Amino acid sequence: MPQMNMIEAIRSGLDVVMAKDPNIVVLGEDVGYFGGVFRCTDGLQRKYGEHRVIDAPISEGGIIGTAIGMGVNGLRPVAEIQFADYIYPGVDQVVSELGRLRHRSGGEFFSPVTIRTPCGGGIRGGQTHSQSPEAISTHISGIKTVIPSNPYDAKGLLISSIESDDPVIFFEPKRIYNGPFDGDPDKPAVPWTSHPKGEVPQGYYTVPLGAAEVVEEGSDLTIIAYGTLVHVAQAAAKLVGVNAEIVDVRTLSPLDTETLTQSVKKTGRCLVAHEATRFSGFGAELTATVQEECFYHLEAPIERVAGWDTPYPHAFEWQYFPGQKRIAAGIRKVMDAK
Amino acid sequence: MAGYVAGGARVAELDRIRMTRKSRLHIPLSSARPGDKPDFSYLNLSPAGSVDKPPIDVRTKDIEHLSLELVRVLDDDHRAQGAWNPNLDPDQLQIGLRWMLLNRVFDERMWKIQRQGKITFYIQATGEEAVSIAQGMALRPGDMCFPSYRNQGLFLYRGTKLVDMMCQCLSNTRDMCKGRQLPVLYHNKDANIFSLSGNLATQYPHAVGWAMASAIKGEDHIAASWLGDGSTAEADFHHAVTFAAIYQAPVILNIVNNQWAISTFQGFAGGERRPFAARGIGLGVPGIRVDGNDFLAVYAASLWAADRARRGGGPTIIEHVTYRGGAHSTSDDPTKYRPKDEWKSFPLGDPVERLKQHLIGEGHWSEDQHDAVIGEYKEKVLAAWKEAKTHGTMTEGPRLNPDGMFDDVYAEVPAHLQRQRREMRALED
Numbered sequence: 001m002p003q004m005n006m007i008e009a010i011r012s013g014l015d016v017v018m019a020k021d022p023n024i025v026v027l028g029e030d031v032g033y034f035g036g037v038f039r040c041t042d043g044l045q046r047k048y049g050e051h052r053v054i055d056a057p058i059s060e061g062g063i064i065g066t067a068i069g070m071g072v073n074g075l076r077p078v079a080e081i082q083f084a085d086y087i088y089p090g091v092d093q094v095v096s097e098l099g100r101l102r103h104r105s106g107g108e109f110f111s112p113v114t115i116r117t118p119c120g121g122g123i124r125g126g127q128t129h130s131q132s133p134e135a136i137s138t139h140i141s142g143i144k145t146v147i148p149s150n151p152y153d154a155k156g157l158l159i160s161s162i163e164s165d166d167p168v169i170f171f172e173p174k175r176i177y178n179g180p181f182d183g184d185p186d187k188p189a190v191p192w193t194s195h196p197k198g199e200v201p202q203g204y205y206t207v208p209l210g211a212a213e214v215v216e217e218g219s220d221l222t223i224i225a226y227g228t229l230v231h232v233a234q235a236a237a238k239l240v241g242v243n244a245e246i247v248d249v250r251t252l253s254p255l256d257t258e259t260l261t262q263s264v265k266k267t268g269r270c271l272v273a274h275e276a277t278r279f280s281g282f283g284a285e286l287t288a289t290v291q292e293e294c295f296y297h298l299e300a301p302i303e304r305v306a307g308w309d310t311p312y313p314h315a316f317e318w319q320y321f322p323g324q325k326r327i328a329a330g331i332r333k334v335m336d337a338k
Numbered sequence: 339m340a341g342y343v344a345g346g347a348r349v350a351e352l353d354r355i356r357m358t359r360k361s362r363l364h365i366p367l368s369s370a371r372p373g374d375k376p377d378f379s380y381l382n383l384s385p386a387g388s389v390d391k392p393p394i395d396v397r398t399k400d401i402e403h404l405s406l407e408l409v410r411v412l413d414d415d416h417r418a419q420g421a422w423n424p425n426l427d428p429d430q431l432q433i434g435l436r437w438m439l440l441n442r443v444f445d446e447r448m449w450k451i452q453r454q455g456k457i458t459f460y461i462q463a464t465g466e467e468a469v470s471i472a473q474g475m476a477l478r479p480g481d482m483c484f485p486s487y488r489n490q491g492l493f494l495y496r497g498t499k500l501v502d503m504m505c506q507c508l509s510n511t512r513d514m515c516k517g518r519q520l521p522v523l524y525h526n527k528d529a530n531i532f533s534l535s536g537n538l539a540t541q542y543p544h545a546v547g548w549a550m551a552s553a554i555k556g557e558d559h560i561a562a563s564w565l566g567d568g569s570t571a572e573a574d575f576h577h578a579v580t581f582a583a584i585y586q587a588p589v590i591l592n593i594v595n596n597q598w599a600i601s602t603f604q605g606f607a608g609g610e611r612r613p614f615a616a617r618g619i620g621l622g623v624p625g626i627r628v629d630g631n632d633f634l635a636v637y638a639a640s641l642w643a644a645d646r647a648r649r650g651g652g653p654t655i656i657e658h659v660t661y662r663g664g665a666h667s668t669s670d671d672p673t674k675y676r677p678k679d680e681w682k683s684f685p686l687g688d689p690v691e692r693l694k695q696h697l698i699g700e701g702h703w704s705e706d707q708h709d710a711v712i713g714e715y716k717e718k719v720l721a722a723w724k725e726a727k728t729h730g731t732m733t734e735g736p737r738l739n740p741d742g743m744f745d746d747v748y749a750e751v752p753a754h755l756q757r758q759r760r761e762m763r764a765l766e767d
Contacts, residue, residue, distance in 0.1 A: 025554065051554045057584060062543055062577030069547025069561070072532065073482070075554065077547075089573065096537045097544070105525045105533035106516045107746040142747050165749040210752065254752035 004200040005192045006177045009151035010040045010116070013158040014078065016204045018048050021076060024162060027054040027063060028080030028116075037082055038118055038177060064090035064115065068098055071111030078162055084119035084171060085131045098167045099142030114161045114168045119147070120228055120275050121312050122175035122185070122321055130312035132227075132276035137169040138253040138285065144209060145252040147171040149230040150180065150197030153250060156207025164209060173227035173275075183232035183323035212256040214263060218245035221269035221334050224260055224286050226250060229273045229322065236327035242335060252282055260286070261293040268299040269334045273327055278306035300337030305330040352610055366605030372673060376683035381659065382406070382613070383685060386413035386629075387420025391638075394646040398624045405615035405625030408659060411634035416695040424638040428702035434475060434633050435693045435703070436711060438467040441491040442690060443715040444500060445664075447723065448507065452521075452668045456731060457507045459521045463488045465663025465681060468633045468689035469564070469594050471495055473656075476640035477562060482552075484532045484545035484563035487522055488594065496529035500722035510730035510738065516746070517738045539569040542578035542591065549589035549647075550581070560647040562590040562640075567614055568599025568607045575617075579655070583621035586652030590643045593617070593655060594630065596662035597684075601675040615657035623653050630658025631689040634696075659686060740766070 004012060018024045026041055032055035035042030045053035056063045060081050067077040081087045087094075094115070102110040121130030137145040144166050148154035154172065161168035175181050179190045180197075192198030216234060220242040223233045226249040237244035245263050249255070264270045270290050272283040283304045290302055305322045312320055369377040384407040392401050411423050418425075426434075445462035452460040463470065470491025477483070485492050493503060505512035507521035514525065525533035532541060532548075545563035552559045569575060570593055582589050593614040597604050607614075615625030628639040636658060643654035661684040665672050681688075697703030730736040744751055744759040751759070 025551075054585075057580055059577050059580060061573055062581050065540070065543025065574060065577055066547030066550060066581050069484075069544035069549070070551040070554075071547075072544060073548040073551035073555075075551045092537065093540060093543070093574075096535060097540050101533060102749070103746045104515060104519050104523070104535075105527070106514050106518070108514075108525060108527040109533050110749070144748070254748075254754055257753070 001199040002202050003193045003198050004151045005179070005198065006148070006151045006154050006172065007038060007040050009155040009200045010158055010172065011042060011044070012200065012202070013155040014041065014044060015047070017159055017162050018044065018052065020204065023074060024076045024078065025052045025054060025070065026078045026080065027056045027067060029056055029058055029063070029082045031055060031080050036080065038174065040116070041080065060086050060088070060090040061093060064093040064098065064113070067113045068093060068101070068111045071113050072109060076112050076162060078114045078116060081115060081117040083129050084117040084133050085128045087115075087117055087133065091136065094143065094169070095140050099140045103142060110165060111167065112165045114170055116158070116170045116172060118174040119171040120173040120175050121317060122181065122228065124314070124317065126314040127311040130317075132171070132274065132307070134171055134252055135276060135280060135282045138282055142167065144168040144254065145171070146209065146250065147173065147227045147252060148250065149173070149176065149227050149248050150195065151192055151200050152197040153207050155200055156205055157209065157250065159204065160206045160209050163206070168209070171227070175228045176231065180231045181228055182235035183321070184235070185318055207250070210251045210254050210256055212250055212259040213248045214245060214259065215248045216244065216246040218243040219267055220244055221271060221331065222247060222263040222267045223271045223273060223331070224249060224290075225273045226252065227275065229275055232322070232324060233273055233327055236324045236331060239324055239328045240331045240335075242331055244331070249286070255289065257289055257293065261290065264290050264294040265297045268297050270294070270298070271303045271305065271327070271330050271334050273305045273322060273330070275307050275322060277309045278304060279309045281306050300334050303330045303334045366603070366610055368603040368605070368676070370677050370680065371675065372677060374677055376677045376680040378683060378685050381685060382408065384408040384410060386410040389420070389422065391421035391642070394642060394649065394651055398622050401624050402619055405619060405627055405655070405657070406613055408627050408629055409635050409639055410629040410632050411638060412632045412692055412696055416692060416699050418634055418696065422635055422638040424634055424641065426634070426637065428697065428700065430475070431633070431693065431697055432703065434471055434637070435690070435697060437471045437491065437495050438633070438690050438693065439711055440494055440715050441467045441471065443712060444490070444494065444719050447716070447719045448504070449668065451723065457521050458732075459668055460507065461487050461522045461667045462664045463490055465688060466594060466596055466630065466660045467491050468636050468693070469592070469630050469658045469660060472633045472636035473562065473590070473592065473640040476637050476644055478559070480530065480559045481644070482530045482532065482545070482548050482559065482561045484541040484548070484561060485534060486541070486564045486566060486594070487534060489564050490522065490524070493524050493526055493529070493531060496526060496531060498524065498526045498529060500719060501725045504722055504726035505729050508726060508729070508731055510726070511736045512726070512729040513738065516742050518743070539565050539572035539574040541565070542574050543581065545589050545591070546578045546582045546587045549587040550585055553588055558648050560588040560590065560644055562592065564592040564594055566599060567593060567595040567597070567604040567609055568602065570614055570617060571607045579618050579621060579623055582653035583618065583623045586650070588647035588650070589653045590640065590647060591653060591655045593657045594660060595657050596660050598662045598666070598672070598676065600666045600670060613657055615655055618653070618655045623655055625655040625657060627657045627659060629686055630660030631686040631692060633689055633693040660689070661686065663688070
């Protein structure tokens with residue numbers, strides 16, 4: 001089976017569906033001739049033409065707004081917002097229009113837009129190229145929110161997102177575009193070729209939306225994570241030497257409560273980890289859900305490990321990033337609770 | 339081609355740069371507030387028939403004057419003048435007049451219904467009926483409309499039943515929006531009219547995207563959208579014009595300049611120094627400033643822009659100079675911020691009256707016919723209201739099942755919404 005990194009997997013996903021459905025168009029800043037600043041759309045304009053892979057002006061509100069109109073006219077637009085940090089000028093179009101169109105029109109109009117956007121830090125991006133604004137997306141009714149943690153899922157989930165008649169915001173953790181980062185910046189980079197999820201079928205397949213995955217079975221505690229932190233959590237569990245069950249959320253909304261709560265009911269202990277700021281972060285939703293569903297199975301308070309409630313500081317990236325040490329400390333706290 | 343002639347003493351005053359020792363703010367001042375004599379001297383008015391009509395393949399840079407002057411066909415004696423006269427058949431003009439009358443009669447009845455407390459909210463289009471009806475008639479059925487909240491005329495003209503519009507305002511069992519939207523936020527998918535949003539200007543980029551898709555698919559349908567002078571200050575306006583310009587999208591971008599954005603006059607949207615029609619010039623988008631109360635001029639300008647777009651000539655901005663004859667909405671009291679009878683002094687008058695007088699002058703209409711049509715429409719509207727009420731009101735008759743609020747959030751109802759629906763149902767029982 002071919003080996004792909006996450007960029008190649010995303011590109012392959014776009015290629016496969018564009019070949020299948022002429023109504024799929026891609027638009028965004030630098031996505032056409034250049035192929036995207038992260039190269040996810042490289043070669044697609046040459047293959048599908050300038051009318052289907054459209055270079056857009058620097059106008060996130062305009063990209064999302066026009067994508068909605070294209071979707072209403074029967075196209076299936078995939079809009080790229082170059083960095084998740086840049087999505088805010090388009091957020092009104094997402095909240096007031098994209099997420100509500102089907103509902104407000106009594107089910108008559110809809111626009112199946114997928115918004116792809118790289119998120120997360122660890123790339124020396126400073127505060128405007130490192131954010132993880134997924135909680136803004138999950139707070140909007142009518143929008144689905146997806147964050148893959150590996151190339152195989154990225155391609156399968158992207159195809160499902162594009163083919164979904166519901167709008168999807170598809171966050172791509174850019175720190176793991178080229179390899180499964182375990183949270184230690186001092187170690188040499190590891191490529192996806194050494195990871196089983198770096199094996200990606202060349203053709204069409206889907207990974208269903210709304211389904212979490214247990215990526216590592218265990219019995220001591222459940223660690224719920226997504227994106228980059230799935231890999232950091234795995235490394236942290238090894239560091240502490242616990243037999244952790246790691247659940248990759250994959251689709252944040254609608255949430256696969258079943259898989260999460262089954263795991264916590266089994267282990268009796270739970271840690272939630274994400275890179276985004278802690279206060280009102282998606283971890284609060286995960287923690288509340290686990291508490292509501294698993295209270296009588298819990299042997300310890302649920303622990304949250306997240307980014308600090310500050311902007312992402314350029315010079316102190318690794319103090320900000322919830323790396324192995326912080327997750328390990330959280331694991332010990334959960335395990336030590338009587 | 340006449341150059342841009344400033345419209346009066348106020349505009350001349352604005353054009354003068356007075357140098358001072360320190361910088362200072364300019365706070366736009368309305369020409370008249372309650373108790374003042376109405377003053378529309380700021381409006382630049384070209385005589386009817388004086389503005390040239392270029393061919394549709396004209397270069398944008400050669401028609402910049404169209405955004406500064408005022409395209410008018412009907413003169414002060416209600417005669418059609420000049421190159422922009424669309425030479426419509428009398429029966430076409432009668433159709434236009436009838437739809438404008440239905441729009442007005444419908445609005446009057448719905449206003450009263452709101453005042454009686456039967457619906458929560460209403461917005462009338464009084465004085466702006468030509469904007470919807472004349473352009474509606476100039477477009478083809480396959481062209482997609484992205485309206486604003488004062489375009490009920492479009493819904494009527496494209497065949498939306500009175501009873502359906504009333505049921506939407508009632509949020510009753512026949513409501514097209516299933517009880518989810520404020521009154522007047524209609525849609526009509528079969529008639530190619532998009533769903534109205536309560537947020538302003540958001541529909542503008544949708545129209546451009548829709549038009550781009552039409553071109554991508556190689557179709558000859560165009561899109562048209564409407565917003566007010568006030569909404570041109572929204573980012574979405576600028577996003578839309580920018581994208582329309584870059585990709586030469588087949589779209590008509592209408593700016594309905596009715597002089598007032600609730601209590602702020604058009605100067606607060608930046609209309610003091612340059613007309614709204616000139617907003618696209620810097621991007622190479624042509625603008626036509628048209629007498630929005632002149633049915634013939636609106637029709638002609640719309641058809642020109644539609645033909646140009648359909649043939650690959652790209653977008654056009656049309657500014658309709660009109661006047662908001664009534665309150666902003668039923669929640670508004672304009673006597674608090676503008677002269678009581680300001681509309682009577684508006685130099686472009688009333689679009690219904692002007693088309694009526696034109697037709698009478700041409701011998702194709704009469705006062706008796708006019709009164710008869712109004713009488714007929716009043717009965718028609720009243721009958722529709724009686725029927726609408728049978729589908730439920732806020733206080734009587736059948737009610738929508740609140741369960742439905744969980745539908746259509748997504749294509750399929752996800753587990754958490756099913757759970758919340760059960761939770762709500764348990765409390766209702």
